Amino acid sequence: MSKPTPLSGFPELLPAQRVVEQQVIDTLRHTFELHGFAGIETRAVEPLDQLLRKGDTSKEVYLLRRLHEESAEGHAGLGLHFDLTVPFARYVLENAGKLDFPFRRWQIQRAWRGERPQEGRFREFTQADIDIVGRDALAFHHDIEVTRVMVDALTRLDFLPAFRLQVNNRKLIQGFYAGLGISADDGSTDEVMRLVDKLDKLPVDKVRDLLLQDAGLSVENADRVLELATIRSDDDGFVAAVRALGVEHELLDEGLEELAALVRGCADLVSDRVRVTADLSIARGLDYYTGTVFETRLDGYESMGSICSGGRYDALASDGRTTYPGVGISLGVSRVVVPLLARTGLTASRSVPSAVLVAVVDEDSRATSSAVAADLRHRDVPCEVAPDPAKFGKQIRYAERRGIPFVWFVQPDGTHQVKDIRSGEQVDADPATWAPPAADLRPSISTPGVEARSARTSTTDIINSEETP
């Protein structure tokens, strides 16, 4: 077999890189569990009719077929899931009688999409989802809860650049449009949101033209819609800015109240590294969600797009009789980790879990070295025994190449010494009691290439366009 080459869109990591990804996943899981979220896994496949309910992703689904099956249809039309929301909604319906609601779950699994690979976009990728789902009803405070949990998780990933959670609310937007007389029923609301979403790619005048021509808005309504989309604030100041536009609607009131409660509910989490911004231009996803919407961007990595998105569904799942509302966020683990590894040289201090290499004097005394290793493992110190009784210098180089910080020697007189090969310090040690410093027990993560982000643009409290009346 000749040397295989990587498959585009199916990233794989070297052992030291995988240490980084594993620590990310461990940290996420630890955080989610501290907040009482139960871990579940769903199967990788779903019936095709389930996967195709979100029409716009249908082309990206991978179908399964058994090799010697007569037809592709034969295997009950199974495909690989393209996210963790569709399978979770199905899991909730299937097991509703055995779950306790509100049900909090975390789920970290791979998903697959057949789309064209590009940076941060893969055909196979790992996602980390949290959702809270209720039966019939789910209180709004859970919207604040999932936001806080994900901010807590992202904050604990201390090698991440500073990040900004952008929040919006579909009720606010839809209520505002309704107050202007734009109808949700004939699809104009969705069309307007779709056009507003182009503001980060097209000049504002161009979007304004589209709102007039494609969506058929009046000049006044188009201006109001654009004014709304320029409002953002790091506190509940956006409420006054929206009120100043003079539009009134019950749904708008509800949306303003929810979004203000969300921003206030996260205020104590804001720091040098974390901003939570009400951003009324966030429109993507509004057609899926029914209330709160989240997106998250890493400072300096805006080209990655949103790394962590989600929101409120009033009907995550429904069997016709019972409806299960939910609120959740999904973090693109591969989407963040793979580009960070590539761009910043982020890596682990060692490629193996071993904190100690136990040297071997000769094959006859391998059992002695193995007994030392067993003693260390008994106290949860990861270690390995040298593969062959080479000269000690060679055994030390074996440790160095892997980043193992300590080498253990059994002396000819039966006493023991351990050497920190970074400092060269070698001391007497007892295998029954010695342990490395806590910081050396696990590989550490270092970020040689990450630029300091102190020169961040300062937060603009409220930015209004000059056209505001």
Add this chain to the structure above:
Amino acid sequence: MSKPTPLSGFPELLPAQRVVEQQVIDTLRHTFELHGFAGIETRAVEPLDQLLRKGDTSKEVYLLRRLHEESAEGHAGLGLHFDLTVPFARYVLENAGKLDFPFRRWQIQRAWRGERPQEGRFREFTQADIDIVGRDALAFHHDIEVTRVMVDALTRLDFLPAFRLQVNNRKLIQGFYAGLGISADDGSTDEVMRLVDKLDKLPVDKVRDLLLQDAGLSVENADRVLELATIRSDDDGFVAAVRALGVEHELLDEGLEELAALVRGCADLVSDRVRVTADLSIARGLDYYTGTVFETRLDGYESMGSICSGGRYDALASDGRTTYPGVGISLGVSRVVVPLLARTGLTASRSVPSAVLVAVVDEDSRATSSAVAADLRHRDVPCEVAPDPAKFGKQIRYAERRGIPFVWFVQPDGTHQVKDIRSGEQVDADPATWAPPAADLRPSISTPGVEARSARTSTTDIINSEETP
């Protein structure tokens, strides 16, 4: 959407069952890392030509096709991996220049096979593999190492029934056959091994007939072959039993020496729950492996077959210039966990990670309850806040239903109390210092249905058939 039904062969677990599986996986990983194994993950897909190299499993491969792709061939012929060995061998070749050898890796991932589902056999399943791979050479002591690591891991799964690791060696069998004049070159060796493997299903006389008729053995050779297959011992006593059969060959000597070293190298791991047996009837897998072979059976669950198998490959991978020998074992995680859950009622003490439910007096004081939760989490105590300010009795029942052991109350005077709802004991507590007993921090696993296995059949040191000369 009507209530979905499970897909046969694609098992999913309820939250409390998933706690069991997750603890199994955590324990395996912890053990593997204590022994210095690096964790890797490979992509789920491989090019079809890689997957079809092991001819006999080809029919079980799931092919991938994108929904709107013109032909099935279009997508470069990708299929889902059916084990973790094929992808690992490819990973080693692809990354050989960036890996340090000998390279120890653990890998716990799903795999897929389109075979007919039955108990312990699934279409989607989780496997836990460990392998040690060398470049050009790999010392035999690594065979002992992987065996010890897997026994260590299985031993730590304390809810598992007692188990028996059965070991054999292809060199021993092949050398014995060669000493009898049975040729490896014309395939007779493989044919004889295939027939010997039927001994657990067919009467010995029937197998003897097949050896004479199908494999063309002489009466004397057939008897010797059958005598060899009856030898087993829990120590290196099997060596004398084989020697007594009077067959001589260099490869036989090598195999006897290796197998004796393996059994002696594991002697100190034997306990009430663990047996390591040299079993010369183990033939399955011998055609893949080149030396050591392992199988593992759970006492009382023999119908499950081997839950954990592996062995030595002299060429796990090769690019024509360099050969990478390996030795490894694969544990069928789903294969063990899913039937044990179903048969024994094995379950977790709670369905959520939360050790504490913080009660809520009214919505206005939710922030007070959330602050208590934050304090507890700050000291790594998983907890959740009650979803609504119901009567305390109802909040306690909320905890009970999920198995959460403690409920926290903020009293009207601002002091705090915590109640162990199992004992009913309620005491004053300080959110800044209180922690539950260590045993309550994580859900515990209980095995209500597992029968005591004290009446196990005693170990027979060497069983020889009566025909031994």
